[in-house]
Amino acid sequence: MNSFSWAIYFLGFLLHKGMCAKVRYDGHQVLKVTPQTAQQVQYVQELAIQWQLDLWKPDTIEEIYPGKEVHVRVQSPYVLQMKEKLVQQNIPFGIMIKDVQKLIDRSSVNRKRTGRVSLDTYEYVIYHPMNEIYDWMEQIKDKYSDVVSKGLLGETYEKNPIYYLKLGRPSNKTKKVVFMDCGIHAREWIAVAYCQWFIKEILTRQTSDSLIRKLLKQVDFYIIPVLNIDGYIYTWTTERLWRKNRSPQENGTCFGVDLNRNFDAQWCYTGADTFCESYVFCGPSPASELETKAVVKLFEEVKSNMLMYLTIHNYGQYILLPYGYTVNQSANHNEIETVAKKSIERMKEKHNNEYTVGSTALILYSTSGTSADWAADNNITFSYTYELRDDGEFGFELPADQIKPTCEETLTSMMYMFEYINETYLEPLDDDEIEEDNKPGGAAAIGSLWMNIPLSVSICIFYAHSH
CATH class of the missing domain: 1.20.5 (Single alpha-helices involved in coiled-coils or other helix-helix interfaces)
Structure with missing residues (x-):
């Protein structure tokens, strides 16, 4: 290998490991574009391809339709040209985020990080890097050892361990299972923050909340606080808006698979891409990724008793029902829709925030290979995708001051769902079990x-x- 080849190889290694300077987004803008005709749609699609624009909503150019909002991040060299071209074509648009880097800087937590975190002072209203989340998981397991166990799900391409936490009290009866994945998309930090909030609330409220006590007796919660660990670390070290994992593709010419397009649910059928540099690259085959394989393995072990599958994302403020790959509804669509709609009524009472409920393909966009659809295809009764705050003002850069209200309203929604399954699917506990403690x-x-x-x-x- 000559010196030039070595240089190229070494540069690729540094880029892959996130050892080069952080990617900056100075002057990048997020525009809300609403093409009105098929010709305007085609024009926007061509610009997106030509300039490799980052579509925030929808995920793919195929899902751009007349009259439908498109949220797109435009790199600073193209911002002025983009606006001029939209004006020339009479395509309505507005500015959602004026400067992406300034928003990132505002959202960043500037504080001194000194070694191991303490559970007693752990802050749930800021975003945490992966090393702190690892520490937090270990301390949660130690402090609540009567309720919590930590399991190794697998490891990533970069050899980072993927852990899950199991919450539940011992029982001599068969227990139902609620499964939750968070952090599939690396840049969706609020999803990771919510999983930690959820675990904290369940554990701290178990002594005062009779529903939670009963749930822990009859339900085991399997929670993955961060699934896409390599990607999540990369968003902290190198590229804040990175979405995929970090596995090398096509002999290292590009990196990363969209893990929420990699499950075996009409894999790569719609709303996904076989082009490896795409934000929605579905991978070389279904469940090709180590993270996906790890989820499948644990899922298979517990699915016979699984009642609910929850996958946490942002943004858009939706509770999405199966399916994304077809407009056909799941067999129990009416039940799960009714439960979700009632849950967002409760949610609105918390902070007066509006969410929308409906099938993914009908109210958001078409997509395939998602974990929620895969769970539904495996006959899990309740399968929901939560798209948390916000509806576009901040997008993937939700400020830390919105973590608390976002988590509070989301938990309120889920608690209604748990009330429903308690009343409908769980057996009444006898007096001895209720009074056991x-x-x-x-x-x-x-x-x-x-x-x-x-x-x-x-x-x-x-x-x-x-x-």
Whole structure:
């Protein structure tokens, strides 16, 4: 290998490992474009291909239709030309994000990171890099060892371990399963933040919330806080708006597969691309990626008892129902739609925020190979895709000050779903099971005993001194 070849190889290695300077988005704008005719649609599609524009909504040019909003990130060298061409073609447009880099800078958390995090001071209202999330998972497992176990799902191309947390209390009865994946798309940081929030809320509210106590008795929650770990790390080190994983494709000429196009649900049929540089590259084959294989393996182990599959994303403010690859509805569409609609009514009561419910292909865009559709194809009763805040003002750059309200309203929605499955699908607990923690030797009784020891000692000391 000559010196030039070595240089090219080394540059590729640095780019792959995220060791070069961070990608910046100075002057990049996100435009909302609404073509009105088929000719205008074709024109926008041609510009997107010519300048390799980053489509935020829809995901692919094939899903651009007359009268339908297109959210697109335009690189700074093309911003002025793009606007001029849209004006020349009489295509309506507006500016959603004036400067993407300024928004990223605003959203960045500038704080000193010093080694291992502490669970006691862990902040759930900021975004965390992967090393802190790893620490958090370990400490959650240790602190709540009676409820939480941590399992190794697999590892990524870059040898990063993928862990899941299982939440549930021991039972001698067969338990239902709720499965949740987060962080499939690397740049969707709010999805990762929500998974941590969800786990924290379930664990801290279990003593005060009777529904959560019952759920933990009858349901095991399998939660993957970050599935696309390589991609997530890359968004912190190198390219904030990276979407895919980081596996090399086509002999290293490009990197990454869209993991939410890689499941065996009409794989690469629609809303996906076989071109490896595409943001929605579906991979060389169904479940070709290590992350996808890991999910499939765990899923197969627990699917016989699985009642619900949840996959968490942003943005758009939707609860999406199967399917994305067809306009046909799932067999139990009416039930899951009714539950989702009632859940967003509850959600709106929290922060008066509007979400939309419907089948993916009908209210968003056509897509195939998604984890939610794959779960539905495997006969999971409830399969939902959550597209969290916002509806376009910030897109994938949701500021940290919106983490708390986003998580609160999303949890409110899910708690309604859990109420429904509790009433409809779970067996009533008998008195012995309900009161188990209050029996002599039970957790509550032991806690009460230890709490009363200091009081008893004080009374004895007082009695001794008074006599």
